[in-house]
């Protein structure tokens with residue numbers, strides 16, 4: 223059954239990220255190598271493959287968190303500039319992540335400050351953009367809690383008191399409140415109960431569509447990839463073995479490894 227409901231992006235849209243011959247290896251075929259692709263504005267690109275195939279390594283390199291051994295990641299900001307992500311200073315790279323990009327971790331604890339209130343978690347990223355007005359920060363906090371279906375009455379509660387699914391919603395609110403142009407997601411529904419996952423996925427899909435987000439999504443779960451992604455890269459032993467439109471890859475896989483993956487032989 224085909225769950226593909228996102229509008230296919232116009233591939234003539236401007237490039238947002240250009241990835242040229244990236245490699246980051248920890249050992250033979252461990253990590254990622256020879257990776258080339260272009261991400262367009264408004265596109266959701268899924269990176270799939272079994273555990274250990276190099277998905278998270280590639281995501282860390284793309285997100286400016288780990289320098290590649292070779293190759294370049296070029297980001298195209300809104301002002302027609304081009305930025306070589308690893309040629310700019312570390313401070314500038316951090317500012318990019320804070321101001322224009324967002325990162326959603328599998329474990330919400332890695333993306334939240336667990337000891338401060340939900341409202342502070344959301345407001346903090348806005349403050350980094352220069353907002354100081356307490357009333358506006360609080361209003362934005364409440365608004366975003368509603369958008370991710372959290373009770374805005376709980377704005378003063380710490381995430382420690384939230385369930386795992388609620389913490390993930392809060393992490394998403396904290397990330398999206400600054401309206402990032404590009405969001406990196408690493409297994410955003412991993413580690414949650416199946417019913418919690420389904421609701422969360424639905425919410426992510428709605429937000430991606432409403433906000434026109436550009437996303438790089440790492441997942442080992444082909445159902446998640448199918449639901450959210452326009453295009454897929456299939457990774458196997460550190461390399462991309464197949465790339466193309468999600469429907470085409472999942473309905474008519476060409477590479478033997480993708481065929482195995484799709485036939486569920488390798489999925490957990």
Ligand SMILES: Nc1ncnc2c1ncn2[C@@H]1O[C@H](COP(=O)(O)OP(=O)(O)OP(=O)(O)O)[C@@H](O)[C@H]1O
Pocket residue numbers: 248252253271272273274275276277278279280442
């Ligand atoms: N910091 C590191 N130091 C040494 N080896 C590493 C490091 N990070 C990853 N690796 C190795 O690189 C390979 C790819 O790991 P990576 O986490 O990128 O895969 P993955 O596809 O994201 O897997 P998973 O779905 O299990 O997270 C693995 O063999 C892993 O052990």
